[in-house]
Amino acid sequence: MSGSDGPVSGLHALRGRSVLLVNWRDIRHPQAGGAELYAHQIARRWAAAGVKVTWLTSRPEGAAAREVIDGVQVLRRGGQFSLYPAAASALLRVGSLFDAVVDCQNGIPFFAPAFVPKSTAVVQVVHHVHQDQFGAHFSKPVAAVGRFLEGPVSRRVYRDRAMVAVSPSTRRDMRTRLGARGPVFIVPNGNEPSVLRAGPRDPDPTIVLVSRLVAHKRVDLLLRALPEVLTAVPNLRVEVIGDGPLRRPLELLAGELGLRGSLRFRGRLSDAERDELMQRAWLTTSTSQGEGWGCTVLEAARFGxxxxxxxxxxxxxxxxxxxxxxxxxxxxxxGQGVVDALTALADDDTAAAVSDRCRAWASAFTWDRSAELLAGVVGAEITRRGTARRSRRHARSDMATAVRFRVPRDVPAPRGRLTDQVRVDGEHGTALLHGCDELDAESVLARWNVEPVSVELATEEHLLTGVNPLPATSSTAVERR
Incomplete structure (x- = not known):
């Protein structure tokens, strides 16, 4: 392989650009959650790479109107709902000063395309679709308004603007339930590095659940299943970490079900205390009505x-x-599912094998990769808004092809598009080509002058973790799947 600059980097493409990120809360908001962690971890990496990042958000009581957090300029305006008109006003006044706007939807988006010039790139980030959750939190009339804004109004405002979903499920819901029209790319949450347990797991079966105690998490379903589980696993212990408006009702329900000897509500704990409990767990659970991504699932998986x-x-x-x-x-x-899982995990060899797979899965998700992927989408959208030429791949944006290839010695490493996730290590390379079927992908590889090894339609696992590199002994024969 001859020398070249190699695959193009999304972060490199954004360096020196000005990006406005609009999100309901920032990382220091008292109610900050997974969406804020996602935005913060990515924004601070962008700032460290030379991107000028401004974060427009709400201002809770006692918070400064302006603050720099990890290199990100945070501007706080308005409250829980008044942020929306404040954001619209800010976008009208200064939106044209930014190269791109990252519009983070928390049920209701900020409708940035309506307030900035058409030439300004806008990328909407969606964690999950809220059509069902509006009814769990609001009255019927208010829920109907929320559904209308999230669905028909958003569809009309965003049109063909690029969008990001954190999981294939979210993208599917965006297409089927919201009717999203623009290209939708997958940029999953990152995770902290996987770790080995500091000590042995608890001798008795233990479930550790980390959750906000709110309606859509449906923690009551776990509590109602526990009497059945305790009949089969009487020495079970359950630890619930987290707080929220439903804590007291859940504590009362636990008492009614006779669970107080087996179940403890721990409330909010420090990260160290939470991690210590999780490392000793046999199992965690999820009863949520729906999420963009199971953050707590992967946080548990990193401990095996x-x-x-x-x-x-x-x-x-x-x-x-x-x-x-x-x-x-x-x-x-x-209930029976929990019993079956705990029974399987009672075998030490089975538990060790599952634990290893959990850590391997969790380690596939890093914040560095998430920051690079979102930077690629934003950079590509900046380029797309600046040219009248339409991409052949754009119309089939949800189709993607996973390819593996070899780079001959006298051929430069392919650069690809910002969203192609090209990786080259020596003579081996991989890419995830968006908007391509297998025939399109083979044409791309031919233009790159590389030797195809395998070409297959991307699976959901490819979309989440990328394409695994080639093994050193792979055959040069093209494999079509």
């Missing part, structure tokens, strides 16, 4: 702890059924 989950959007993506945990179809199957 599998998850027993009720099937739900986002959670299905986070748990590899039968490999890093188990997925049951509904609440009726939850």
């Amino acid at each position: 702890v599998p998850c027993l989950a009720i099937a739900a959007a986002g959670i299905d993506d986070s748990v590899l059924d039968g490999r890093t945990g188990w997925v049951v179809p509904d609440a009726a199957a939850l």
Whole structure:
């Protein structure tokens, strides 16, 4: 392979650019959650790479109007709902000063395309679709307004603007439930590095659940299943970490069900205390109505702890059924599912194998990769808004092809597009080509002058973790799948 600059980097393409990130809360908001962690971890990496990042968000009581956090300029305006008109005003006044706007949807987006010039790139980030959750938190009239804004209004405002989903489930819901029209790319959450347990797991079966105690998490379903589980596993211990408006009702329910000897509500704990409990767990659970991504599932997996989950959007993506945990179809199957999981994990060899798979799965997700992927989408959108030429791949944006190839010695390493996820290590290379079927992908490889090794339509696992590199002994024959 001859010398070249190699694959193009999204972060490199954004260096020196000005990006406005609009999100409901920032990382120091008292109610900051997974969406804020996602935005912060990516924004601070962008700032470190030379991107000028400004974060427009709400201002809780006592918070400064302006603050720099990890190199990111944070501007706070308005409250929980008044942020929306404040953001619209800011976008009208200064939106043209930015190369791109990252519009983070938290149920209701900020409708940035309506307030900035058409030439300004806008990328909408969606963690999960809220159509069902509006009804769990608001009255029927307010929920109907929320659904209308998230669906028909968003569809009209964003049109063909690029969008990002954190999981294949979210992208599927965006297409089927919201009617999203623009290209939708997958940029999953990152994770902290996987770790080995500091000590042995608890001798008795232990479930550790980390969750906000709010309606859509449906923690009550776990509590209602526990009497059945305790009949089969009487020495079970359950630790619930987290707080929220439903803590007191859940404590009362636990008392009614006779669970107080087996179940403890720990409330909010420090990260160190939480991690210490999780490292000793046999199992974690998820009963959520739906998530963009199972953040707590992967946080447990990094300690080698599998998850027993009720099937739900986002959670299905986070748990590899039968490999890093188990997925049951509904609440009726939850109790027996927990019993079966704990029975399987009682075997030390089985538990060790599952634990290894959990850590391997969790280690596939890094914040560095997430920052690079989102930078690639934003950089590509800046380029797309600046040219009248339409991409052949754009119309089939949800189709992607995973390719593996060899780079001959006298051929420069292919650069690809910002969203192609090209990786080259020596003579071996991989890419995830968006908007391509297998024939399109083979044409791309021919233009790159590389030798194709395998070409296959991308799976959901490819979309989440990328394409695994070639083994050193791979054949040069093209493999079509």
